[in-house]
Amino acid sequence: MRHALRQFHYLTVAAQVGSLRRTAEICQVDQSNVTRALKRLEDNLGISLFYRERSGVRLTPAGQQFLAEISPALEQLEFARRSARSARRADSGLLRIGILTSLAGGFLRKLVQNFTVRHPRVTIDVRDGGRREHLAAVQTRQLDIAIITGTAEIPGCETRELGHERVYVAMPDAHPLAAKAKLVWSDLKGERFIVSKSEPGPEVHDYIVRRSADYSTYPDVEVKAAQQETLMNLVSLGQGITLVASAWTAIKVPGLVLRPLTARADIVPFSIIWSSTNDNPALLRFLHTAQLTRSHTVEAATLCGSDLID
Template sequence: MSLENANLRCFIVAANRRSFREAATVLRVRQSSVSRAISRLEDELGVSLFVRHRSGARLTAAGERFLSAVLPACEQLETAQRTAAAAGRAETGIVQVGVLTSLAGGFLRSLLHGYRKLNPGVEIDVHDGSRDSHLAAIQKHALDVAFLTGTERAPYCECAEIWRERVHVALWKDHHLAGRHCLDWDDLRKERFIVSRFAPGMEVQNYIVRRASTCGVRPNIEIKNAGRETLMNLVSLGQGITLVSAAWASVGLPDLVLRPLSDAHDVIPFSAVWSAQNDNPALRRLLSIAHMMSGHARPGTSDWAAPTLGIRRLHDVNA
């Protein structure tokens, strides 16, 4: 048996109003339409639901029982419809975000803060991890989007550059280079770099080797069995230096200082990577806001996000 939703609605309103005429007024249809809808419902159920009379209509005993049974189901259906519609408008739901950089400051923190402000009903679930693990999760739809360094496209993924950050050297406050306003690679010839064994340590190591070689520097790199936070504390304790993005400037560790690399090549792009098959409305809203904030608004989108958030364009952050 398949009960038509319109017939049920006519029945419920008529039962509440005790009148087909008043039900028609509420539903903005003709009284004959209400009468036909209820007749179809009675024919399908095989029982009379109303006793009709000139002054209105009253429920039969079977109608009373049917009303008490069908009301909770209809309320649940309406709730489900409202919930689905809200999710389709990105008013509710969840967006799974993979990150490599710090959330202590910078563009990504501003983006997630602004998104949360505009979409308080959407949960933002942030995942740390390596580039490879994030890409694998995106392809499996275990992640909605990852914000990664570089602009290289991954198989079966969409990629869009969102912002850039200048690379900084992290040193302890008593380091002989800490008094400089900015540094270049020639200053780092005799320094010992430390990097994490965990993400994004391998990317940092590869970056050091690549940039140092182009500047004629042979880097001394030691791999530490420590996460990012612990590694930065080791730097502040004088166990070596490392490279970080500008977002780390907001991390208030004692005895830690950051100095930017002056070379124009030491500005790295950050890109959003996601699956083209992912139809999560919350993801689409996040990407739209990211493009607006970066000044890279995509064709066909309205320029509303950045003014609403009160955030300036952030394409080149600390560059």
């Protein structure tokens, strides 16, 4: 078992760095050990995992498929190892959280901040990704928690609504609508939207189409092969407008302004979802902190008129 794990570790590192020499340096072993271990693994499997070239190594199609199939199991094993090591302390552990939005501001930042203050010895592993990806990871226990917009009914999982946040329109500061303090959806008729190809772009795209249909219009939406940060800079450069969660109000992008949509339909719920069979103590502590943070934030929103709405 130990030899197999070592082989899998060398395989993963070599696939990432593309060099057996560099793999040996990272793993702090002789290169000959790496070479022999990988050759033995290939012999046992009956396939070639790597193309070996002068410039380094790269996975064969069979190697790519094999690594993709074993990676979730290796990740789960690493999680079990780290959890076992931290189990000797009741106030420590590891919590894996999947998110769709920025941690720069808003309720999610407050929640994570409150949790780290209350449980400083718990390591938080925050992962960006898409809704489907995160929900599947929660079901297979590769994530402890996913925080998503809307709600979801997933077999074997529990969901708790944390609150609601307002949708904002991001636009260049020279845009005519930037002169308005607030917007309604009809103000956006005829505007050109841009969204990212990666998450949360597809979800934003669906939301734009759905809200435009309420006004019997079909929107002009262009999908960009850019991450969210790059997309926001494209907006500031006049390439189009887009929609974002209120967390983006905490991020300053030169030439970019955000204006809230005031309709009740543009206040969206966000929820936390976890596997009902997940007995990670850190998960239970996080759920408790989420409830406390929600109560305090709703109280502050009531007093101060915040964008978080109960």
